[in-house]
Amino acid sequence: MPAAAYSGKECVCQYRRGICDQTCVQDMLDTPFYIACLRLTGRRCAVIGGGPIGLEKVEGLLACDGDVTLIAPEAVDELRDLAAEGSIRWEQREYAGPQDLEAVFIVIASTDDTNTNIRIYEDAERRAMLVNIVDVPPLCNFILPAIVRTGPLAIAISTAGASPALAKRIKRQVAEEFGEEYARLAVLLNDVRGWAKGTLPTYQDRKAFFEEIVNGDPDPIELLRAGDDAGVRELIAAAQREHGAAVAG
Numbered sequence: 001m002p003a004a005a006y007s008g009k010e011c012v013c014q015y016r017r018g019i020c021d022q023t024c025v026q027d028m029l030d031t032p033f034y035i036a037c038l039r040l041t042g043r044r045c046a047v048i049g050g051g052p053i054g055l056e057k058v059e060g061l062l063a064c065d066g067d068v069t070l071i072a073p074e075a076v077d078e079l080r081d082l083a084a085e086g087s088i089r090w091e092q093r094e095y096a097g098p099q100d101l102e103a104v105f106i107v108i109a110s111t112d113d114t115n116t117n118i119r120i121y122e123d124a125e126r127r128a129m130l131v132n133i134v135d136v137p138p139l140c141n142f143i144l145p146a147i148v149r150t151g152p153l154a155i156a157i158s159t160a161g162a163s164p165a166l167a168k169r170i171k172r173q174v175a176e177e178f179g180e181e182y183a184r185l186a187v188l189l190n191d192v193r194g195w196a197k198g199t200l201p202t203y204q205d206r207k208a209f210f211e212e213i214v215n216g217d218p219d220p221i222e223l224l225r226a227g228d229d230a231g232v233r234e235l236i237a238a239a240q241r242e243h244g245a246a247v248a249g
Contacts, residue, residue, distance in 0.1 A: 008020060009114060031160060033142075033143065033158065033160060035145075035156065035158070037154070038064075038106070038130075040061060040064040040065060040066040040105070040106070041064070041065040041066075042065070042067055043066060043067060043105040043106070044066075044067050044069065044103055044104045044105055045061045045066040045067060045068050045069070045104065045105060045106050045107070045108075046068075046069050046070075046071060046100065046101065046104045046106070046107040046108070047061070047068060047069070047070050047071070047107075047108050047109075047110075048070075048071045048072065048095050048100075048107065048108070048109040048110070048111055048116075048120060049072055049109055049110035049111040049112075049134075050070060050072030050073075050074050050075030050076060050079050050090075051075075051076060051110060051112075052076060053110040053134055054070065054072065054075070054076075054079065054110050055076055055078050055079050057108045057110065057134070058070060058079060058082065058088060060144070060147075061106075061108075062082075062087060062088070063149075066106075068087075068088040068089070069088065069089045069090075069091060069104075070083065070088050070089065070090045070091070071091045071093065071094075071095055071096075071100060072090070072092070072093075072111075073092060073093055073094055074092075075090060075092075094116070095109075095111070095116055095119070095120060097119070097123065098123045098126075098127075101123055101124055101127060101129065104129065105129065105130065106129065106130040106131075106132075107120065107124050107129065107130070107131050107132075108131075108132045108134065108144075109121075109131075109132070109133050109134065110133075110134040110135075117133045117136060117139060118139065120133065120139075121133050121139040121140075124141075125141070130142055132144060137161050143158065143160070143161050145157055145158035145167065146158075146164070146167040146168055146170070146171040147171075148171055148174045148175045148178065150175075150178070150179065150180060150182065150183040151180075151183030151184070151186065151187065152183060152186050152187060152190070153178070153182050153183040153186050155174055155178060157170045157171050157174065181221050181224035181225050182221065184224050184229070185214070185220055185221060185224060185232065188220075188229075188232055188233070188236065189210060189213065189214075189236075192236055192240065195240065196209055196210070199240075199243075199244055199247060200243060200247060201247065205243065205247070208243070209239055209240075209243045212239050212242075212243075213235055213236055213239050216235050216239070218231065218235070220232045220235055223235070
């Protein structure tokens with residue numbers, strides 16, 4: 001449901017124009033968004049709307065281990081399959097009201113009914129919960145960036161809602177630049193986090209340790225691109241010897 005669908009209807013954004021004139025869409029470029037990574041494992045997530053966009057949002061939530069409920073009278077085949085296999089719950093009906101948001105952490109809606117979308121947003125706002133009405137900026141208290149995800153590495157790209165197409169182009173370029181070797185380095189560094197926390201007494205000590213590895217000579221990324229995991233492990237071991245000795249001394 002594009003924001004243009006609200007033009008001429010009663011204003012629902014912070015400007016309270018009376019009748020919507022799309023001012024709030026331009027305001028998105030001036031909005032400072034707080035970027036965060038949410039832990040969704042086991043949390044209840046609601047997706048309202050069973051079309052292709054609803055499918056995209058369901059798949060994104062499932063990728064983060066969200067506990068997903070779909071509310072929609074109809075659904076595309078892929079969503080029906082996810083419900084049949086038990087990956088999601090499908091309540092085959094229209095949005096019923098605030099009771100559908102009880103104990104829900106995050107709700108994403110993409111229905112084809114403007115009034116329903118407004119109701120969902122207002123019901124969620126009254127509960128101070130996370131809500132995103134897809135492609136309608138004034139009915140969102142968060143937006144979804146384009147994500148490049150490789151193993152534990154996730155890179156978010158946002159244009160503050162100005163151009164999803166541009167965000168997707170940047171996503172393709174970032175994916176080409178930051179590939180599997182960066183994710184592999186993240187895993188190797190995670191393996192020594194326990195040692196660093198138990199051995200190096202201060203945040204600054206731990207910061208210096210990890211930065212020496214990441215910015216090391218030889219470059220750990222180039223070593224991994226060459227398939228030399230052992231070389232990176234030796235780089236890490238050398239840093240452990242150096243920083244461990246400094247603490248002991």
